[in-house]
Amino acid sequence: MKGEFKKYQHILVPLFALIAYFYIVEPLYLYAKELHQTNQLLARKVVKGEKLVDSKDTLDDELSRVTIQYNRLEPFIFQKGSENDVKLEVQKKLESFLANAQCELKRFSWEGKPVQKGTLIKWSLNLRYEGSPFCLTTMTKQLDSAMPLFVVDSFFYQDKRIDGNPRNRIPARLDVTFYQISGGDVEL
Incomplete structure (x- = not known):
């Protein structure tokens, strides 16, 4: 072998x-x-x-700065909720403004789909109503002082006959925008 x-x-x-x-x-x-x-x-x-x-200290400083800004802006923004809940809340609020101003609601419509950027959702709506000059001024004052914030994008009214008579009926149109925090949790 x-x-x-x-x-x-x-x-x-x-x-x-x-x-x-x-x-x-x-x-x-x-x-x-x-x-x-x-x-x-x-x-x-x-x-x-x-x-x-x-960078923990830097991140902690940034988080505290963002938390302060969020807490300052929170009252101006509608809080999270379902689409239907937010729409109903806004519609009730605007209808109560119209009733307080003694205005007659003609049409309430939502403009397209909401736009989402990050955790904010931007909603737009169109409001047509009619009333006296008192109604117009009261309605805009209420929108101006409302919390959460309503942004008036455009305001049109027809002034064919405003002669100081409080019984004049003036048609008006408002395009309004407001913001809502999205359904995702925002923990700061």
Whole structure:
């Protein structure tokens, strides 16, 4: 048998070398390479984490600044709720303004779909009503002092015959915008 090995030695040595390379050396090399890449990724994550920890004071200052701004703006914005709840609340509020001003509501319509930017939703509506000059001024004063805030985009009225008579009926149109916090939780 020794003779057989000597006879095929020139074939067996490279064969064992190839077997050792494919089954021992190459898997170990690939494992070491993968381990090295994993270590590099972990090192990058550690560096990023250290940067975040180092910037904690800056982030805390920014959070407190944003919290103060949010708390200042909160009374001016309708709070979160379903679309129907917000629409109903706004419609009731505007109808009560009209009733207080002794105006007659002609049409109340929502303008298109609401526009969302971040956590704010912008709503637009169109209001047509009719009333005396007192009605017009009272309605605009109520909208001006309302909380949450209503923004009057446009205000039109027909002044064919305003002669000081309080019984004159003047048709008016208001385009109003207001803002709502979206349904996503805003925790500050």
